[in-house]
Amino acid sequence: MAFPVDPDSWEWSHTLFRTEPSPQDLRSGDPCQVSIPETLVRVIDIAHYDPPADLGRLPRPHTMLVVLPVNHPTDPLQEDEGATIEIGSAAPIVIELMHQAE
Structure with missing residues (x-):
């Protein structure tokens, strides 16, 4: 990286x-x-792949969250903005729901 x-x-x-x-x-x-x-983020997209996505690396991800820090300006939100978190990866990530949009 x-x-x-x-x-x-x-x-x-x-x-x-x-x-x-x-x-x-x-x-x-x-x-x-x-x-x-520790970062408070907002989920802006969820990608689910079945079968897992072939992105050229292993393990292949099956679910990815695209997130932005809550203090990041979003108007207008660009297509390539956001950081990707692979769910189910070997990385020790703890996710806690703080608020759910209506």
Whole structure:
């Protein structure tokens, strides 16, 4: 995965992943921790694939959420906005419903 180094960039606002230390402080070969800090997000799309989607990597995802942080501006929402979370992946992700739109 590539990480943007400019916190003001479009790419920075479209990924949930962060590194410790931050990317601008890392050099080639440095160790770092990659994680998704606790983040309140809004689900903007749900994709379900049966059979699982062939995206060129394994395991193939069967359900993916497209999310945006709740403080992200959405007017107008662009087609490619949002971060993707694969449900059922090996990543230890905890999801808790905070509010459901009517």
